[in-house]
Amino acid sequence: MTLAARSEPVAADVRPRAARDWTALVVDRAPFLVACAMLLILLGIYSTLQRDVFTLEELNLDTTASLTLLLAATGQTIVLVRGGIDLSIGGMISLGTVIAGTQFGEDPANAALWAVIILAIGVGAGVANGLLISVLRLQPFLVTLATWSILGGTALVILPSDGGSIPSGWTWFGNTGFGGLSTSVWILAALVLFWLWFRATRLGIAIRATGSNERSAYLSGVSLTAVNCATYGLSGLFSALAALYLVTQTGTGSPTVGNGYILNTVAAAVIGGVSLFGGRGGLASTIVGAFILTIIGNLVFVLSISSYWQPIASGVILLAAVLASSLAEKSARRGGM
Amino acid sequence: MAFLEATSVAKRYGGIVALGGVDFAAERGEVHALLGENGAGKSTFIQVLAGSVRPDAGSIRLGGAEYRPADPRAARAAGVAAVFQELSLVPDLTVAQNVWFRREPLSRLATARRSALIERTEALFARYRFPDIAPDREVRRLSLADRQVVEIAKALAGDPSVLILDEATSALAPRETEWLLDLARSFARSGRLVVFISHRLGEVRALVDRVTVFRNGETVGAYPIGAVSDETMIADMLGRRLDRLYPERHATATARLALKVRGLSAGAALKNVDLDLREGEVLGVAGLQGHGQQALFQALFGALRATGEVEVWGKPVSIRNPRRALSPALGLALVPEDRRGQGLLLSKSVRENLTLSVIPRFSRFGLLSARREKALVDEMIAFLQIKAKTPEQPAGTLSGGNQQKVIFGKMLLTEAKILLLFDPTRGVDVGTKGEIFRLMRDLAAKGYAILFYSSDLSEPVHVADRVAVMRNGAVAAVLAGEAVTEEGILRAAMVERAAA
Amino acid sequence: MAPLSRHRAILLAYGAMIALLLVTSIFSPGFLSPGHLRSIVVLAAFIGIVALGQTFVIIGGGIDLSVPWVLNSAAVLMTLFAAGQDAPLLWIVPLLLAAGALVGAVNGIGIAVFGVPPIIMTLAVNVILQGGILVYTGGSPAAAAPPLIQYLAVGRIGVVPVIGVVWLVLALLASLVLSRTAFGRQLYAVGTSATVATFSGLPTLRTAIAGYTLSGFTAALAGMLLTGYSGQAYLGMGDPYLFTSIAAVAIGGASILGGSGHYIGTIAGAFVLTILTGLLPALNLSNGALLIVYGAVILVTVSVSSDAFADLFAFVRRRRAAG
Known part of the structure; x- marks a missing residue:
């Protein structure tokens, strides 16, 4: 017996259905919209300095330049949405390139085997992060700071300086294309599809919920240990993927190359509007953020300014984005509730 | 045997008895009210029912079977x-995602598709004739009332046979309140049980079939609603108390105003509050929980x-921050609501806690004088009879009463003359309660001005000179002299809102 | 509450230091020779000076990841400005110390006033400084350290290294500030609970900012002194100090959550790390192995002082009492 058995018309006191609240939607997505506008402006400036910016070829080039960052930043985005941070990305990328550089050899089957091993190490290190964070109840930054050091140190032990070699088949795969689009664009498309799927899975929802309000999520039956292991495990997996793609571009193993990605992954996500406090943002934000960083790099190159300006620019933009969002958060809190 | 039957359920927290062995019985098809003052044990009991608290003793049977939820x-x-009053919603998920959280319907790709969630939510809303809330909206953009409604939807999503509503109407507007009462009624008529907790007697009388009254962690009465008067219910809730706890009260207030407040407002929490607090006066602040006292x-x-x-x-002053309030120029000190989160550094010593607000009193050019600090600490420990092995004992290891004494000591050392005491006796043993009341009256006699809120209605009645009763963020009434009774306060605090 | 009281944690750190010294002297005879002990003091001093500021920041409930490039920037700029001469140090050293403090203050303001998470704020400042120095020097800063700096870093007064004396003075000052001043008392309170500190009327923001300011100051000081040890400034010289400064504080018994610990413990932490560092090359291990050890040391020390461990201890004790 249920109440649905009633046959009278539903809801006697229906209020007029609230019109979709456009202002709120815009305010909510303000950081993302600002980032989009910024990307367009940068592209505009870039197109005045360089002919033929809005072409497939340029898309291929920029995606190839962004993809390592994008892959790693996808993992960082998941962690940020969970309300954590992963510094071990730096160590994992370095370790991945070093293992690839020293173990791949020329045999494709061997390279494939080691690629799988690298991915497994990524997942394993990430799950270890998640376990340490939940079981010992430690802060994410501290655990991942330590694992960053351990993974990065391992990379240095394996290969004290840049070296090793990547089989030509592997680099070919990273630099070829299908149907006019480079491999990187296809990978990006796959990444977008993954995200559209992932965010609607139970795990995806649980991760966002836990980042939004840990206690509510727990009261609703979420296991925090499982969520943490999955979150950091995915982050490790994406770092390993980033390393596997990176070696197609550099053709070598490098034991310190990953350190530059730590802040940049956070920057790409946060510039695009992912909240540092958990719960908000997604891959669209991170893609826009990563392309902003790449176009800035292009501009630095075209204007033949010292390339050392690039980290300064991304650091400053990151701080500006974080400041803006934390001020917005403050004023929103003051506004009531 | 009743459908839901609890026998001698008991729960203690350290030395504090939350439930001393309550009995409760309710049948299918009824709306059953659970009444009691703040602290009577209602919320502990329903937390036991909901699985978030495990009882120390007693048994519960549901539908004839043993019922012992682990979580x-x-x-x-x-x-x-x-x-619950504490909502379990996730602000960054949509209404539909929240309602079906952890029981999402999954597609073949293992995803909880937006359209499927919305469809289900709309069906649920239609089935229980919910007020119109867009299922696709993120919960953080909803009003408190709408969030309460979504919380109810989330509870109903699992098709329960027992629905517990803890003060669920307190955040709702009259129309939604009526809807919820209707819902509760028809939910019960369909052969299920509603346990309803409310402070609004009118609501209770209009809705429920039977009532059970708790007092001090015990069951004191259970009646069919038709066979009991409001007076009996109120008398059961209040009971007769030991009045020896309270010191004799002599009027010590002078004509001099210590604190004059006009039109104090803060968002929805505080609306246009006017207050006068005189030198030598203890002004009680009362009302149901969450009506602006804290704000x-x-x-x-x-x-x-x-x-x-x-x-x-x-x-005229502007109180920008606590530092300014505590400054000698203003001399306002607070005993905060959250003793452990706002009042004490639990891992630090009694000494460091006592002198935390008065570091300049024992330092010169930034250098601390251990000797002068010790003098202040020893004096205060003796004055308040704080029971600590040594002043170096971490404050977190003291009993609740002694922790509260440390906070009092910290406040008194600032030499502030206007004291804001927010629920200073909560979780404090009876002996210390008596000491605190005596201290309050002594301080008032010395010319201090004291603003005093307690979640226990009987306390302001016996300790305060006047009582300001708050309702919905405003002062509903100021009672003085003979008018200061628990019944008077309850009436002023509980008068139903005028129909909108 | 941490499972170990403050004094016990510090004693434990010194115990570890002595045990490590003894073990090491067995492995490599000559380890306890005066010359070798002196070099341990010198190397520990650099860690100890950087970790001084880090100790204050961590006690105040924060973390400073900008240490590497504050240190490196000061080192590079000092050698460039001084160009091997002692005389200009008169204005260079105060200027760069002030600049380091200013960078720290910017960190503190971003964190305390604007609510930027400490990791993001200090990591971003670190990267910006790194870029700035690379731009300024074009990537190849090569200038020798002035003689006076070299004397401070590697010189001796009798058998005592000069930098040991400098460190001792700083250590005494830091301990005095933590134990005996109003500022120290406030710092512990803010680190234990910023809310309680605010409700108690303490100047919470000012206190937190002061901690970061000090960290910028000590990182800049260590950077300049370090050029004297290596003879010149080079890029990346600050990188190891990110992990060592945090590890030294953690080994020294401070809770990484803030509110506890003492510089006296950090000193032992600096020695433990230095002895480990000295031990590893003796065992033919590399920089990479060092990083692994730093990471493991951080993990182990913070795990042992975590709440979960405290619960575990309590549980085991109860079991034993019951059984």
């Missing part, structure tokens, strides 16, 4: 759903931004 998930699986105290202490005019000892 909220187990309780939900057994068909018991509770809507009032925080605003006066500079911990909450508010608008309005405040005069301290005749001078």
Whole structure:
């Protein structure tokens, strides 16, 4: 017996259905919209300095330049949405390139085997992060700071300086294309599809919920240990993927190359509007953020300014984005509730 | 045997008895009210039912079988759903995602598709004739009332056989309240059980079939609603208390105003509050929980931004932050609501806690004088009879009463003359309670001015000179002299809102 | 509450230091020779000076990841400005110390006033400084350290290294500030609970900012002194100090959550790390192995002082009492 058995018309006191609240939607997505506008402006400036910016070829080039960052930043985005941070990305990328550089050899089957091993190490290190964070109840930054050091140190032990070699088949795969689009664009498309799927899975929802309000999520039956292991495990997996793609571009193993990605992954996500406090943002934000960083790099190159300006620019933009969002958060809190 | 039957359920927290062995019985098809003052044990009992608290003793049977949920998930699986005042919603998920959280319907790709969630939510809303809330909207953009409604939807999503509503109407507007009462009624008529907790007697009388009254962690009465008067219910809730706890009260107030508040407002929490607090006076602040008392105290202490005019000892002031409030120029000190989160550094010593607000009193050019600090600490420990092995004992290891004494000592050392005491006796043993009341009256006699909130209605009645009763963020009435009775306070606090 | 009281944690750190010294002297005879002990003091001093500021920041409930490039920037700029001469140090050293403090203050303001998470704020400042120095020097800063700096870093007064004396003075000052001043008392309170500190009327923001300011100051000081040890400034010289400064504080018994610990413990932490560092090359291990050890040391020390461990201890004790 249920109440649905009633046959009278539903809801006697229906209020007029609230019109979709456009202002709120815009305010909510303000950081993302600002980032989009910024990307367009940068592209505009870039197109005045360089002919033929809005072409497939340029898309291929920029995606190839962004993809390592994008892959790693996808993992960082998941962690940020969970309300954590992963510094071990730096160590994992370095370790991945070093293992690839020293173990791949020329045999494709061997390279494939080691690629799988690298991915497994990524997942394993990430799950270890998640376990340490939940079981010992430690802060994410501290655990991942330590694992960053351990993974990065391992990379240095394996290969004290840049070296090793990547089989030509592997680099070919990273630099070829299908149907006019480079491999990187296809990978990006796959990444977008993954995200559209992932965010609607139970795990995806649980991760966002836990980042939004840990206690509510727990009261609703979420296991925090499982969520943490999955979150950091995915982050490790994406770092390993980033390393596997990176070696197609550099053709070598490098034991310190990953350190530059730590802040940049956070920057790409946060510039695009992912909240540092958990719960908000997604891959669209991170893609826009990563392309902003790449176009800035292009501009630095075209204007033949010292390339050392690039980290300064991304650091400053990151701080500006974080400041803006934390001020917005403050004023929103003051506004009531 | 009743459908839901609890026998001698008991729960202690350290030395504090929350439930001393309550009995409760309710049948299918009824709406059953659970009444009691704040602290009577209602919320502990429903937390036991909802699986978030495990009882120390006693047994519960549901539908004839033993019922012992290990956690909220187990309780939900057994068909018991509770809507608490503390919401369990996730702000960044949509209404539909929240309603079906952890029971999402999955597509073949293992995803909870937006359209499927919305469809299900709309069906649920239609089935229970919910007020219109867009299922696709993120919960953080909803009003408090709408969030309460979504919380109810989340409870109903699991199709429970027992629905517990804890003060679920307190955040709702009259129309939604009526809807919820209807829902509760028809839910019960369909052969299930609603346990309803409310402070609004009118609501209770209009809705429920039977009532059970708790007092001090015991069951004191159970009646069919038709066979019991409001007076009996109120008498059961209040009971007769030992009055020896309270010191004799002599009027010590002078004509001099210590604190004059006009039009103090802060968002929805505080609306246009006027107050006068005199030298030598203990002014009680009362009302049901969550009607702006906390905001009032925080605003006066500079911990909450508010608008309005405040005069301290005749001078207009702006209280920007607690540092300013505590400064000798103003001399306002607070015993905060959250002893462990706002009042004490639990891992630090009694000494460091006592002198935390008065570091300049024992330092010169930034250098501390251990000797002078010790003098202050020893004096205060002796004065308040704080029971600590040594002043170096971590404050977190003291009993609740002694922790509260440390906070009092810290406040008194600041030499502030206006004291804001927010629920200073909560979780404090009876002996210390008596000491605190005596101290309050002694301080008043010395010319201190004291603003005093207690979640226990009987306390302001016996300790305060006048009582300001708050309702919905405003002062509903100021009672003085003979008018200061528990019944008077309850009436002023509980008068139903006029129909909108 | 941490499972170990403050004094016990510090004693434990010194115990570890002595045990490590003894073990090491067995492995490599000559380890306890005066010359070798002196070099341990010198190397520990650099860690100890950087970790001084880090100790204050961590006690105040924060973390400073900008240490590497504050240190490196000061080192590079000092050698460039001084160009091997002692005389200009008169204005260079105060200027760069002030600049380091200013960078720290910017960190503190971003964190305390604007609510930027400490990791993001200090990591971003670190990267910006790194870029700035690379731009300024074009990537190849090569200038020798002035003689006076070299004397401070590697010189001796009798058998005592000069930098040991400098460190001792700083250590005494830091301990005095933590134990005996109003500022120290406030710092512990803010680190234990910023809310309680605010409700107690303490100047919470100012206190937190002061901690970061000090960290910028000590990182800049260590950077300049370090050029004297290596003879010149080079890029990346600050990188190891990110992990060592945090590890030294953690080994020294401070809770990484803030509110506890003492510089006296950090000193032992600096020695433990230095002895480990000295031990590893003796065992033919590399920089990479060092990083692994730093990471493991951080993990182990913070795990042992975590709440979960405290619960575990309590549980085991109860079991034993019951059984």
